[in-house]
Amino acid sequence: QKEVEQDPGPLSVPEGAIVSLNCTYSNSAFQYFMWYRQYSRKGPELLMYTYSSGNKEDGRFTAQVDKSSKYISLFIRDSQPSDSATYLCAMTRVRGYNKLIFGAGTRLAVHP
């Protein structure tokens, strides 16, 4: 069983829809959670960072962590075609990048 599970999709939604992307994990020691966006043939870029449980909002993006359920989510409001990308979750129990565990990524397509 993988430490971090993420549905690969693809997820196809119409422009303007609310998108929900999710990851589950098995290690209860994880406390730093990240979402990366990766456009086709490009490297990932950090989108959201959350420590421990709770919500964090940045513009149209909201990251949510539920440590009791070992479940994290990324919500995208008013989705745009430019949001079409692969979204990777990542998490670690310590702050250092050398222990970061990535999910496999969910491919999202937002059509006009």
Add this chain to the structure above:
Amino acid sequence: NAGVTQTPKFRILKIGQSMTLQCTQDMNHNYMYWYRQDPGMGLKLIYYSVGAGITDKGEVPNGYNVSRSTTEDFPLRLELAAPSQTSVYFCASSTAPDSNQPQHFGDGTRLSIL
């Protein structure tokens, strides 16, 4: 503003050949990383460096070597290429090792071993 530059973008190797994947950054970052990304598997850390002359193994270091003689450059060497090393390789850098500081990624090298 170049950021992290990786060369080559694509390469096909025969089994047993060697090659070096180049990575250079112009942001004066001390911390640099090499990842591989396989379909359905997410990114896995191969090696990382905390500064010139200092490197350490990540999760999947077997079959690879690195060196860090300057702050800017962090090449990854494959000595005896194997089909299992077919992957997309990403180099990244950051100002600090903490995961709340963003890593800056290059655009990757797509490597096929036949």
